[in-house]
Amino acid sequence: MPSPVMDTYGRYPLALSRGRGVWLWDDQGRRYLDMVAGIAVCTLGHSDPVLQRRLCRQLGRLQHVSNLYRIPEQEALAAAITARSCTDRVFFCNSGAEANEAAIKLARKHGHQVRGIADPLILTAEASFHGRTLAAVTATGQPKYHQGFEPMVSGFRYFPYNDTAAFEALLASCEADGPRVAAVLLEPIQGEGGVNPGDPAFFRRVRELCDAHRILLIFDEVQIGVGRSGHWWGYQQLGVEPDALTMAKGLGGGIPIGALAVKAVADHFRPGDHASTFGGNPFACRAGLTVIEEIERRCLLEKVGAHGALLQSLLQELVVRHPGQLAGERGWGLLRGLVLREGGPTAPEIVKAAMAEGLLLVPAGPGVVRFVPPLVIRPRHLRKAVKRLEKALRSLA
Numbered sequence: 001m002p003s004p005v006m007d008t009y010g011r012y013p014l015a016l017s018r019g020r021g022v023w024l025w026d027d028q029g030r031r032y033l034d035m036v037a038g039i040a041v042c043t044l045g046h047s048d049p050v051l052q053r054r055l056c057r058q059l060g061r062l063q064h065v066s067n068l069y070r071i072p073e074q075e076a077l078a079a080a081i082t083a084r085s086c087t088d089r090v091f092f093c094n095s096g097a098e099a100n101e102a103a104i105k106l107a108r109k110h111g112h113q114v115r116g117i118a119d120p121l122i123l124t125a126e127a128s129f130h131g132r133t134l135a136a137v138t139a140t141g142q143p144k145y146h147q148g149f150e151p152m153v154s155g156f157r158y159f160p161y162n163d164t165a166a167f168e169a170l171l172a173s174c175e176a177d178g179p180r181v182a183a184v185l186l187e188p189i190q191g192e193g194g195v196n197p198g199d200p201a202f203f204r205r206v207r208e209l210c211d212a213h214r215i216l217l218i219f220d221e222v223q224i225g226v227g228r229s230g231h232w233w234g235y236q237q238l239g240v241e242p243d244a245l246t247m248a249k250g251l252g253g254g255i256p257i258g259a260l261a262v263k264a265v266a267d268h269f270r271p272g273d274h275a276s277t278f279g280g281n282p283f284a285c286r287a288g289l290t291v292i293e294e295i296e297r298r299c300l301l302e303k304v305g306a307h308g309a310l311l312q313s314l315l316q317e318l319v320v321r322h323p324g325q326l327a328g329e330r331g332w333g334l335l336r337g338l339v340l341r342e343g344g345p346t347a348p349e350i351v352k353a354a355m356a357e358g359l360l361l362v363p364a365g366p367g368v369v370r371f372v373p374p375l376v377i378r379p380r381h382l383r384k385a386v387k388r389l390e391k392a393l394r395s396l397a
C-alpha cells in the first residue's frame with residue numbers, strides 16, 4: 001500500500017510520537033536524542049512548558065484574524081525583532097521560502113525605483129539554499145534542485161561563495177552597460193549546502209560594493225538566525241550588517257512563521273504590494289514572542305556560545321580518533337558540521353547508523369553530518385550524542 005502522502009521526502013521508517021526537551025520517542029517507545037530539532041526549528045526543545053502555556057492561553061483568546069486589521073501580537077513581535085537587530089520594519093509570512101520571496105519582490109521594486117533598472121538581477125551563491133518555491137529555488141545555487149522544474153524564474157546569477165574575485169568579476173560584468181543588479185542574497189553561513197561559514201573579509205567587500213552601487217544586501221538567516229550562532233543573528237558573527245534579513249525556522253519554536261526584516265527600505269512596499277493570509281497571525285506571533293522572551297530569560301545566547309564551543313571540541317576529538325572516516329569539523333554555535341572523508345561512510349549512512357544508536361542527525365549534502373539541536377541542550381546531552389555517534393562510526397568501520 002503506497003502512503004497517501006506524496007513522496008517528496010526520502011523518509012526513514014520511523015514515526016515520532018512524543019517529545020520532551022531534547023528527547024523524542026517513536027511509536028514503539030524507543031527514545032532518541034534529537035540533534036535535528038525539526039531541522040533547526042524547535043529552539044526551546046519539544047513540549048516546552050512555557051511555550052505550551054502561552055500558546056494555550058493565546059488559543060483561548062484569539063487564534064487568527066486577517067491582516068486587514070491591526071494585530072497587537074504582530075506589532076509586539078516586530079518590535080522585538082527590530083529592537084534586537086539592525087532593522088526597523090518587519091513583514092510576516094509562514095516559512096523561509098516565503099520570507100525570501102518577499103525579500104526578492106522588495107529588492108526588485110527597490111531596483112526599479114532607486115536604481116531605475118527595468119530588468120533587475122539578483123546575485124546569489126553557489127551551494128546556497130533559499131527554499132523550494134519557484135523564485136526561492138531559482139535563487140538556490142544548486143542545479144540539482146532546478147532539474148525537472150525548468151523554466152526557472154529569470155533574473156538570477158550565481159558566483160562561488162566566499163570568492164571575492166569571482167564576485168567582483170560577476171558584478172562588473174552585470175553592471176557593464178549600466179545599473180542592472182538589484183540585490184545580493186547570501187546566507188551568513190551556508191546550512192543545507194554543507195555548513196560553510198561566511199568569510200568576514202568577503203562579506204565586508206560585498207557590503208562595500210553594495211553600498212557603492214546602492215544594491216541591497218540581503219541575508220538569509222532562516223537557519224542561523226534567532227540565536228543559533230550564539231548571537232541573535234549570523235551577521236553579528238561576520239561584523240557586516242545587511243539591508244534586509246529573512247528568518248523562519250527557529251522563530252516559532254515549531255509553529256510555522258517567517259519574516260522579512262528590513263532597514264530603511266520598507267517604504268518600497270505599499271499597501272497591496274505583498275500579502276499573506278496567515279502571515280503574522282496572533283497565534284504564530286505569540287510563539288515568536290515567547291521564543292524571543294525565553295531565549296533571553298534563560299540566557300540561551302550565552303549558553304549557545306558555550307555549548308557550541310563544547311560540541312566543537314568534542315567533534316574535533318572525534319575527528320582525531322577516526323581519521324579514516326572524518327576529515328574535520330566546522331560551524332558556528334549550535335549549527336555544526338562533521339566533514340566526512342571521501343571513501344568512508346556517507347552522511348546518509350552515518351545518519352542511519354546513528355538512528356540505530358538512538359541519535360537523530362541530519363546530512364548537509366553527501367559529505368557533511370549536521371548538528372542543529374534545540375538551543376536548550378545541555379553539556380551532558382552533547383557528550384551523550386557524540387558517544388552514540390562514535391558507536392555508530394565504529395559499527396560502520
Ligand SMILES: *Cc1c(COP(=O)(O)O)cnc(C)c1O
Pocket residue numbers: 094095096097098100129130131132187191192220221222223248249
Ligand atoms: C530551510 C531554509 C530555507 C527554506 O525554509 P522553508 O521554511 O523550508 O521554506 C531557506 N533558507 C535557508 C537558509 C534555510 O535553511
